[in-house]
Amino acid sequence: MYRIALKMLMGDRGKYLGIIMGLTFASLIMTQQPAIFVGLIMRSYSFITDLGLPDIWVMDPEVQWVDDIKPLQDTELYRVRGVAGVAWAMPLYKGLLKARLPNGMFQTCIVVGLDDATLVGGPPRMVEGRLADLRRADAVIIDIDGAREKLSQPPAVPGGKRIELKIGDTLELNDHRAVIAGFSKNTRTILSQPVLYTTYSRAKQFAPRERKMLSFILAKAKPGEALADLTRRIRTTTGLAAYSREEFMGVTFRYFLKNTGIPINFGVSVMLGFIVGAAIAGQTFYSFTRENLRQFGVLKAMGTSNWTLLRMILLQATLVGMIGYGLGVGLTSLFGWAMRNTILAFKFPWYLLLFSGIGVTLICAFAALISIRRVITLEPAVVFKS
Amino acid sequence: MFTRYLLPLLALAGFLFGLYMVVTGNKPTPVAEPVAQPAQAPFESFIAGSGLVEARSENIAIGTPLPGVVTRVAVKAGERVKAGQILFELDDREARAEEGVRRAATARARAGVEEAAASLKEAAILLQLAESVDDRRAISLEELERRRNAHAIARSRLDSAKAQVGQAEAELTAVRTTLVRLRVRALIDGEVLKVNVHPGEFAMAGVTNLPLLVLGNLTELRIRVDIDENDAWRFRKEAKAVAYLRGNRDLKTELSFAYVEPYVIPKRSLTGDSTERVDTRVLQVLYRFDPSQLAAYVGQQMDVFIEAPDMIPQTAADGPPDTRVLP
Numbered sequence: 020m021y022r023i024a025l026k027m028l029m030g031d032r033g034k035y036l037g038i039i040m041g042l043t044f045a046s047l048i049m050t051q052q053p054a055i056f057v058g059l060i061m062r063s064y065s066f067i068t069d070l071g072l073p074d075i076w077v078m079d080p081e082v083q084w085v086d087d088i089k090p091l092q093d094t095e096l097y098r099v100r101g102v103a104g105v106a107w108a109m110p111l112y113k114g115l116l117k118a119r120l121p122n123g124m125f126q127t128c129i130v131v132g133l134d135d136a137t138l139v140g141g142p143p144r145m146v147e148g149r150l151a152d153l154r155r156a157d158a159v160i161i162d163i164d165g166a167r168e169k170l171s172q173p174p175a176v177p178g179g180k181r182i183e184l185k186i187g188d189t190l191e192l193n194d195h196r197a198v199i200a201g202f203s204k205n206t207r208t209i210l211s212q213p214v215l216y217t218t219y220s221r222a223k224q225f226a227p228r229e230r231k232m233l234s235f236i237l238a239k240a241k242p243g244e245a246l247a248d249l250t251r252r253i254r255t256t257t258g259l260a261a262y263s264r265e266e267f268m269g270v271t272f273r274y275f276l277k278n279t280g281i282p283i284n285f286g287v288s289v290m291l292g293f294i295v296g297a298a299i300a301g302q303t304f305y306s307f308t309r310e311n312l313r314q315f316g317v318l319k320a321m322g323t324s325n326w327t328l329l330r331m332i333l334l335q336a337t338l339v340g341m342i343g344y345g346l347g348v349g350l351t352s353l354f355g356w357a358m359r360n361t362i363l364a365f366k367f368p369w370y371l372l373l374f375s376g377i378g379v380t381l382i383c384a385f386a387a388l389i390s391i392r393r394v395i396t397l398e399p400a401v402v403f404k405s
Numbered sequence: 406m407f408t409r410y411l412l413p414l415l416a417l418a419g420f421l422f423g424l425y426m427v428v429t430g431n432k433p434t435p436v437a438e439p440v441a442q443p444a445q446a447p448f449e450s451f452i453a454g455s456g457l458v459e460a461r462s463e464n465i466a467i468g469t470p471l472p473g474v475v476t477r478v479a480v481k482a483g484e485r486v487k488a489g490q491i492l493f494e495l496d497d498r499e500a501r502a503e504e505g506v507r508r509a510a511t512a513r514a515r516a517g518v519e520e521a522a523a524s525l526k527e528a529a530i531l532l533q534l535a536e537s538v539d540d541r542r543a544i545s546l547e548e549l550e551r552r553r554n555a556h557a558i559a560r561s562r563l564d565s566a567k568a569q570v571g572q573a574e575a576e577l578t579a580v581r582t583t584l585v586r587l588r589v590r591a592l593i594d595g596e597v598l599k600v601n602v603h604p605g606e607f608a609m610a611g612v613t614n615l616p617l618l619v620l621g622n623l624t625e626l627r628i629r630v631d632i633d634e635n636d637a638w639r640f641r642k643e644a645k646a647v648a649y650l651r652g653n654r655d656l657k658t659e660l661s662f663a664y665v666e667p668y669v670i671p672k673r674s675l676t677g678d679s680t681e682r683v684d685t686r687v688l689q690v691l692y693r694f695d696p697s698q699l700a701a702y703v704g705q706q707m708d709v710f711i712e713a714p715d716m717i718p719q720t721a722a723d724g725p726p727d728t729r730v731l732p
Contacts, residue, residue, distance in 0.1 A: 029409055039412065050423075071436030094633040094672055094685045100446075100453030100708075101636055103715050107443035108453075134443075136651035141437035151440045206434065239443075342416040349419015352426040367426045 020323070024331035027311050028338065034307040035339070038300050038386075042343020043350070045296015045382055049289055049375040050351040050367075056285035057371065058364030064271040065206035066113075066129075067264055069143045073237035074246055076267045077108070077253055080260040084274035085267065088113055090231035091259065098257050099236050104249045108238040109134040112222040118215070119191035122172045128165070128213045130192070132222025140237055141203075142216055148186060148201020153218055158200035159190070165213020166202055192225040211362065293378055300343070301386040304336065308390035312397060320399035328394050332387055340383035344376060444649035444657070446710035452636045454690075456628040456648055456709040458701045460621025461693070462593060467492060467618035470586050472610040475602045480618075482600045486591045492618055493602055495587040504580045511573040514566065521566040525559035532556045595622040598703055621703060626696045627663060630709045631687040634669055639713040646692055646711040650701060658699040660692035660709070 029035050061068065066085050067076070077099050079089035099108040112132030117125050133140045133153070141150040146163045153160060161170065161184065170190075172182040184190075190197045197217070205214050217225070223232050238261075240249050246263045253261035262270060276282050308315075315328060355365045446453065473495035480492050532552045538544050599619040602608055608617055628648055632640055642662050650656035665688070672687045692709075701707065 068434050071434055072439065092685050094631070094687065097453045097455060097631075098633050098636060100710075101451060101639075101713070103450040106445050109443060137439040137441045137443045139439045139443060141439070143435045143437055150437065154440075241445075338413075342412050345416025345418075345420040345423075346412075347419070348423035349415070352419070352423045355426055355430065356422075367423070367430050369427050369431070372423060372427060 020327055020331060021334055023314075023318075024334050025338070027314060027331075028307075028335045031307065031310070034303055034310075037303045038307065038339045039343050039346070041296055041299030041303060042339060042379055042382065043346040045292055045300065046344045046347025046375050046379050047350050048292025048296065049378045050348055050371050051354055052285055052288040052292065053371050053374060054351060054355060054365050054367045055363070056282065057368060058366035059209065059281060060272055060275060061366050062207055062209040062364050063275050064268040065208055067268050067271070069206050070140050070237070070264075071143065072139055072239070073109070073264070074240045075105075075238040075250055075253065075261055075263055077236035077238055077257070077259050077261045078234070080258070082260060082270075084271040086113075087274075088234045090229065091233040091236070092231055093233055095257065095259060096233060096236050099238055099253060099259070102249075102253050102256050104241050104244040104252060106239040106241045107139075108236050109137060109139040110219050110233050111140050111235040111237050112219055112226070112232060113234040114222070114226050115212070116192050116215075116225055118170065118197075118213075120170065120172055121189070124172065126169050126213065128170075128192075128215045129208065130215045130217065130222055130225060132217055132219040135218045135220050138218070142205055142214075144204040146202040146204050150201070150216075152200035153216065155198070155200055157189075157196050157198045157221070158217065159192075159197045159221075160201040160203050160216040161199055162205040162214040163202045164205070164207060164211075165215075166199075169211070169213050193227060195225050197225070207362070207364070293382070296378075297382040297385055300339070300382050301389065304339070304386035305389050305393075308332065308393060312393070315394050316397055316399050319397060325395050329391055332391050332394060336383040336387035336390075340379050344379040347375065347379070348372065441652045442654050444651075444654040444708040444710075447647055448645070448710060448712040450713060450715040452632055452639055452711045452713045454630040454632045454636075454709045454711065456630040456692075456707040458703050458705045458707060459627050459629055460595070460598070460623055460703055461625045461627055462595060462620075462622035463627075464598060464703060465593070465595075465620045466612075466616030467589060467591075467620055468612065469495065469589050469608045469610055469617060471495060471583070473587065473608060475604050475606050475608050477604060478600060478602055480597045480600065482597050484597045486595060486597060486620070488591055488594050490591050492589045492591055492597075492620075493608075494589070495608060497584055497587045500580055500583045500587060504577065504584065507573065507577040507580050511570065511577050514570040514573040517566040518563065518570055521559065521563040525556070525563050528552070528556040528559040589618075591620060593620070593622060595620050623696060623703070625693050626701060626703070628660060628692045628694065628707060628709065630690045630692065630711070631672060632690060632711075634686045634688060636713075637669065637688040640665075640688065640690065640711065641713065644712040646709060648692070648694065648699075648707040648709045650699065651706055651708060656699060658694045658701075660694050663691040663693045665690050 064085055077095075079091060082089050093110075096108060096110050099105060110132075111134075112130070114130050115127050116130045118128045119125055131140070138150055138153055141153075142160065142162065145160075148160065150160070152158055166184045170184055174181055184199055186199055186201065188199050190199070192215075197215070203214075203216065208214070226232065236259075238253070240246055250261040250263060250266070253259065318328065319325075352367065355367055358365055475493055476496050477494045478492075479490070479494070480486055486492070532555070535544055535549050535552045597618065598621050599616070601615050601619075602617045630646075642665065646660040646662070648658055648660055669686045669688050672685045690711075
């Protein structure tokens with residue numbers, strides 16, 4: 020019986036391919052668009068992701084997301100250190116400063132100042148140089164993407180290669196000299212500004228004079244300390260906002276959700292993919308079933324039960340669904356793989372596989388449902404009419 | 406063929422590729438290890454503060470009483486000095502010239518005394534001669550009075566000349582004092598921590614931004630701990646305290662309490678510019694430690710942890726805690 024079902028399905032190649040194309044398209048849209056969305060959102064808090072060591076971020080209660088800097092007084096650091104359950108707490112400066120390149124060009128950079136002694140909060144991977152090189156005079160570490168793109172200079176001869184920064188080159192940060200001591204590999208930030216790492220006290224010199232300079236306090240909980248308890252304790256004792264890493268990512272994510280059109284735009288794309296996919300696949304599947312009504316009628320006249328026919332249609336729907344889903348996922352992955360070294364934000368977590376799987380299943384179920392209704396209500400006598 | 410096998414195979418390959426992308430694309434970001442492990446408090450509940458190492462005598466910024474060009478610096482940084490030892494000398498040519506002038510003036514004044522003494526002697530003889538004449542007619546009363554007056558004037562002149570010697574000598578002593586003051590000396594036994602003057606430089610009198618020379622007694626080191634005013638009520642004198650050297654948390658030392666400065670001051674930023682305005686006030690507590698226990702330099706920053714009662718706002722609300730730090 021199932022062989023007949025498959026033969027029926029693949030017999031009409033045009034329709035078969037049509038259904039699969041529709042489903043492939045739907046599955047592609049439902050994975051690729053969310054993957055770009057997830058990629059963008061993850062970039063919005065990539066700074067937190069990249070900073071894996073501390074458990075807790077302490078900041079001004081008014082901070083809305085990671086780039087919304089509201090600096091604290093320097094002594095707050097010691098108050099946080101004095102909260103029971105805190106293993107250590109370190110200062111972190113984060114700010115936007117203009118870097119002047121040797122050719123006179125300006126580029127806004129994210130400057131990150133790490134605690135002078137421990138350098139807690141360094142970049143996740145070093146491409147060249149070591150983090151300890153920051154202890155040298157005027158040293159900064161630049162992220163490699165920034166150094167290759169925004170901080171590179173136009174070629175000396177027309178058509179030549181762009182001049183990239185090297186270790187030992189100097190930049191001017193707010194009239195202060197900065198020497199490049201190394202290159203790091205960071206996750207891109209949402210605005211793709213180059214990231215410069217330096218020590219906290221040097222960052223304070225680079226930055227324009229402000230009354231308060233301390234952007235964040237990074238804290239580590241003592242082993243066995245519940246993060247929720249500790250963040251609450253920090254909040255009540257110091258009056259500052261304290262978030263665990265995940266909470267701070269959530270704060271940043273919700274800010275984007277509320278204040279930018281990004282999630283709605285992508286949601287609309289995904290919705291359109293789903294609707295168009297469902298329309299094409301459902302309509303093609305239905306017309307395919309209608310064309311094969313004679314065969315179903317014959318089978319029914321031969322005494323095949325409704326249940327068997329139902330299973331035949333379900334098999335057909337499952338098969339096209341799986342093929343379409345597989346192809347869609349494959350195309351998305353191919354897209355992601357081809358774009359892996361470009362500026363495009365693409366992130367493919369496991370739940371997107373599940374998400375598009377559910378989407379395709381829904382489309383197939385919808386297509387199968389309308390066909391099944393037709394077949395079940397079919398009178399076998401119809402076949403012999405004309 | 407294409408529809409029957411290739412498509413499902415392609416779909417399977419696509420799905421597997423998707424799985425591969427999921428697995429490879431979502432590796433956790435590596436965690437950057439700190440270059441040095443941060444210091445951790447050995448207490449359950451504590452106050453944290455930044456400490457600055459200073460000498461037992463506090464760091465003495467040596468000044469000069471007189472301004473002038475430095476001609477000689479007698480000590481090097483790190484040198485031990487005794488009380489009274491010369492640290493540096495200022496240009497003394499003007500004072501030396503003045504000394505010569507004053508010495509000559511003294512000699513002249515002394516000669517003046519001899520001159521006045523001789524005049525007095527002459528007047529005395531003349532008076533005696535006149536007085537020894539018995540016959541009143543031989544000498545007029547006027548002449549006798551004149552000689553008496555001359556004698557009295559000569560005596561006063563001698564007193565005046567003697568006073569002038571005293572004045573000249575005092576002036577000479579004043580110039581010599583100036584000469585002494587042009588040599589700046591150590592007032593305590595200690596070690597030279599910093600030398601900021603060099604021969605040829607002009608040394609200003611009074612309090613300068615950059616001290617000319619820093620001196621300190623290093624037999625015992627002190628650590629000045631800044632405690633945020635909000636935490637000050639938790640501080641107890643008898644509480645245990647530990648200091649960690651920045652950059653290597655294995656280097657630590659137990660601290661013993663020295664004293665509290667019972668005056669809360671605006672926080673001085675240790676790292677940034679001196680013009681930085683930070684509107685917090687801090688309580689400064691001094692602890693001492695043995696320099697042989699921990700090789701710390703004066704002026705070095707340390708992370709200090711002081712054991713303190715836990716800060717639970719509810720208990721604070723129950724009743725005012727014993728916040729008195731004053732003895």
